[in-house]
Amino acid sequence: MADTSPGDDQLTIRTLTDADLPVFSEVLATAFLIDHSAEFLAAERSAFEPARSHAVFDGETMIGTGQLLSRRIVVPGAEPVPVGAVTSIGVAPGHRRRGVLSRIMRGQLEFLHEAGEPLAILWASEGGIYGRFGYGLGTQHTQITVPRGTAFRRDVAVDPDPVRELPREQAVPIMRDLYDKLWPSRTGYLDRTTDGTWEYHLFDDAGRRGGQTAMRFAVHPQAYAVYRAKEDWQARGPRARVTVHELTAATPAAYAAMVRYLLDMDLVGEVVLRAGTDEPLVHMLADPRAALRTLFDALWVRVVDVDRALTARRYPVPVDLVLDVDDAVCPWNAGRWRLVAGPDGRAEVTRTDAPADLALDVAALGTVFFGGTRLATLAAAGRVREHSPGALATASLAFLHDDEPRCLEAF
Template sequence: MTSPASAPLTVRPISADEWDTWYGVLEVAFGGGLEQPEERDLWRELTEIDRSLAVCDDSRLVGCASAFSFRIAVPGGAVLPAAGVTMVAVLPTHRRRGALTALMRRQLDDLRERGEPLAVLTASEGAIYGRFGYGQATSRLNVTLPRGRIRLDAPDGPDLRLRLADPAEAAPACEELYARLVPLRPGLLERRPGWERLPLLDPPGGRGGFSPLHCVLAEETSTGRLVGYARYAVDRGWNGGGPAATVRVNDLAALTPATAARLWTYLLETDLAEKVTVNSLPVDDPLLHLVSDQRRLEPRVRDGLFLRPVEVGAALAGRGYAQPVDVVLEVADPFCPWNAGRWRLVSPGPDGPAECVRTRAAADLALSVRELGSAYLGGATLTALARAGRVAELRPGALAAASRAFASDVAPWLPHGF
């Protein structure tokens, strides 16, 4: 007789009227703290019900996972479909029973059926998803700018006018500027309708002592054209010596380094401020080269986006390459065996499309789909992965040539979570 503890778990899609119960599983699995009503309402609206799965123990929902229909910028400027894997959780009573594996199995099968070449996610714990073929593809930089201890050397640029604006009223213009930046940096996501609300999310109960959200716009004086913006909040702290406010930057976008420098200078000049903090910048952000002393920034690098090719051929053919490449990759992918085997990648370089097809030719490099995910956006080089023993060179010279071809001139970056 089968005991209740060993009864098989099943995975199925949810219905719209199950959302509260389904989302409640996520909340309990992440510690039981309830979100602010505004946050919960937004995630309800953004959830794609037809892409949402539940793990069930008999009739009880004990696990969950979903995906967003994203498009992501890749090296070369193309923007490809990508499933944004999200809301993945299993109740503590049902861990180590294969629930997560069952969710990942069903989800990746569904993504393949939909024809999405890529899957991406952010991880609460970075070690979880490697066994399902996800590799860390981007990093993010946390920095603190201490007021009075650094100097910004701003490059020349057009005269700018800064003005404060209501964040909601300025949102359409800010979204238009953000959209112009998407193809310029791998990892940026096109924001579908509804996602423009995410940067504006500012529930009073979740401010933690900070002010309501502020928005400052940078406009060209001569034309009035918007060329940058920053959204931020201020905590009016005090210490024994007087005011010690913290300016927390939620996001900052600019078309030029000169505009970015002007916005950072504005933030550093906030009255009563002791420091400016930001928890997500690209690792090659111009700010690092504008400040007089990088050490004062207290930089800390954290993981960002994790990526896995769902269809290796379509994924590799969809991105651009920095130089001509002709390489045969032996790909290991035990979780999605349709990707396993040899693939010949050919590209004329930045001026032409790539092709990636199955081949019986001898392999030049051997790697798993996880390493392919790490290198896909140009965040990790194939050479660095080889030095870690995670890529094997089978033909002399193939590694250096392929690594240079996979490289990106700008570091990939995900500006916000999902």
């Protein structure tokens, strides 16, 4: 990997090997202010891809880490596409402000560009970091807190098949089978085709529990939930908190059955669900105010190659626009691009010298890519500029999709 990033000239960056994993995991644990352990090393090993992992060195000492997981993601209206899932980003204490992070982030984007992967995605530890590398807030999620026993509307259909609690080793194969059937049709979902992706997703050492139980598994023929519980014995009785790690369902009635199961558990005071911004639960309740909602950022999206990314997805309305894209990190993206999509939603994207209809930076393009944010919203924030009257309204509709994107799988 060529080192073209600004910063300390004494630093170098290279691709890793299997032998680097123990030190890689130690640096990462230190950067995140947690104790390194055999369990942490095992979690990193389950996902480690040395050929897609990079580290910055000061002499022989590793001081910065980063990894690109090989995943596929569902884009609006089209087949899943390869994506670089950015994870394990860390800089050792005492080595910050030396350009270490910049080397990692720029190196990853060059790697993906050369590999022909059009998108990079990540979950941000801090919301102010990744915008300067061209990442935009592409999807959001909601934390929904609902009191135990909250009633449904009378017209909500609940699947009568029972929900069973199963031990992990019995539940995971059932969950995998259902997830494999559902994920390719849900915008923002990631594939989980290997044992390692499931192990990483369901990693469950004591350090991640925060005083809660180990993961528990509730399974329905058409749904499943992974959750933890935290006991809370109060003077008026038990008020345990159930936190749902994942809830997946094939049908509305199966979804209702799983939610009903969680809301009716004994000894519980409230159920907390990490959900999509359009979660159906709110509209199932007799009193929607019972669901307290807090909005958080989820996926940050980076368009690595404008032409490859914009042709990977589909568009709900015909569009013919010239976009003037600013990209200070990836110069191959900068300039004007003509986006043309017909009635079938398929697009062609080519370079052009024609006047721009809209001007925006690459982070704004990542924000609207999955259809969770309107271009018109970014224009109101001063982040998109309209040069041709009517272009903003057309483009804003074209980048939407008929289902809200969601990615609730942190990595």
